[in-house]
Amino acid sequence: MNRLAIRLPMFALAGLLAVAALPARALEPFNAEYTARYMGMEADGRMSLQPEDDSRWRYSLEVSNALADLSQVTVFEVDGDQWRPLSNRDTNKVLVKRSEKTATYDWNAGQARWSGDVKADRAGPIALQPGDLDALMVNLAIVRDLAAGTPMHYRMVDDGRVKELQYRNAGTETITIAGQSREATKVVGDDGRRETTAWIIDGMPVPARIVQKNRDGDALELTVKTLR
Secondary structure: OOOOOEOOOOOOOEOOOOOOOOOHHHOOOEEEEEEEEEOOEEEEEEEEEEEOOOOEEEEEEEEEOOOEEEEEEEEEEEEOOEEEEEEEEEEEEEOOEEEEEEEEEEOOOOEEEEEEOOOHHHOOOEEOOOOOEOOOOHHHHHHHHHHHOOOOEEEEEEOOEEEEEEEEEEEEEEEEEOOEEEEEEEEEEEOOOEEEEEEEOOOOOOOOEEEEEEOOOOEEEEEEEEEO
16 A cells, blocks of 8 residues: 555655754644545544654644544654654554554664564665655645745655655645635645645644645545644
């Protein structure tokens, strides 16, 4: 099953060349509920960012409907001007089939490794570089970098692979969020296997809407319903 660079287990959403992060104060806790569509069916989506201590944050994303129950949790730390992933747990249940993968980012050793339901050639190790993110953290990074006016170009170390991701500003559009019309900046990225489009509203810590389309026809849509 493909992965999401937002990211969900079946896509690669979310979504690095090292870019300086904004100071830690730019991170704000939030809980968001999304209306979602996956496998042609309506679904419920939930996204959350919460501090674990002064420097560590827990970022989670869940999508579920009658066919699938998908969950990703990333723990990362703020180290000076960078965000560094420490671990990621990726759980994917579709009908009766279940898989779980765990990533460990060891910055002292400079390596990332994967365990659980992974192929031998995806277990790592992969050498880490300053600025590397996992796929789920790309959601936060594109909001940060659009606001800062810095390039949305990322080196993503995820699922036993390294990918370079480039997002471009595709102008502004008016979208409907929670029954209200809002102006959003549309950003688009394509890694050759899938196209991800995100709509970012000024002052909102995560994309207000995300659409990801895989070359094989799978698609995921998320639209913010509530944010607190």
